[in-house]
Amino acid sequence: MDTVKYAAEIVKELQRSVERIADAQAEALADIILRSDKVFVAGAGRSGLMGRAFAMRLMHAGLNAYVVGETVTPGIDKGDVLIIGTGSGETRSLIPMAQKAKSLGAAVAAVTISPESTIGQLADALVNLPGATKDQASGGHATLQPMASLFEQTLLIFYDAVVLRIMEKKGLDSDRMFGRHANLE
Template sequence: MDTIQYTAEIIKELQQAVTLIAEEEAEKLADTILQSGKVFLAGAGRSGLMGRAFTMRLMHTGIEAYVVGETVTPGIDKGDVLIIGSGSGETKTLVSMAEKAKSLDASVVTVTINPESTLGKLSDFTVKLPGAPKDQASGNYNTIQPMASLYEQTLLVFYDAVILRMMEKRGLDTNKMYGKHANLE
């Protein structure tokens, strides 16, 4: 295959993946964000990068959102939510964050391939995304892509869809959001 054929195959995989996301879980995430005080995003590796992108869009919608670990990130409190993106749901540093958030009476939501994971069990609710784990031998989802790429791509598309749903609920459009875009670039 050449690069264009690979790209077409990746898009086919994404089209199939999004049909497997439960609408009620997506709606619950949008509502949770809209009803929360502050929103915190965490993830490791590429999942963390997708969370950073989501945090930026949340800020553009007027939500008080932070990436865990940044120097300007405040403490989490009761009424806040920690959203964790983790394909496996077993990343030790993320499990520790979830435990800490729960001990402070914050809500925890995990977006994962594996809702039965440690993070899934710690969470108030999970959003299940399709995809193969990093170790594809232990998964049952076929993909041509390496490691957890399909999950990570689906995560970004899913997060963007949640933003669109929140925009609809709040009566926002791109022009209204642009006022919150960075202007020192």
């Protein structure tokens, strides 16, 4: 199969994945973000990269959004939300973050393949995304892509869709958001 055919198959996989996302779960995530004072985003590996892109767009939308682990990230408090993107829901570095956020009175939202996971069980809001974790990908799941690529791609598309919903709820457009874009580049 050539590269273009692989790309076409990836798009088909993404279409099937997006169609399986529950509207009510997505709406609940947008709502918890909008009523939070600060939004913290975390994830490991490629899921973490998708989270960084999400935090940037939330900042462009005028929200106080932060990436966990950055030197300029403030502390989390009651009234805040921690959003964790994790395929397995068992990433060892992310579980203590969820536990700490809960202990400080913050809400936890999980975007995961595995709602029954440790992080899924800790979550106040949960979005179940389809896909295969990096360990499952070789086990015959319906993806031609390696490891957790389908989850990570679906995660980015989902995060962008949440941003669009937040823009709609806040009456924002791209022109208004561009005013918050980095200008020291």
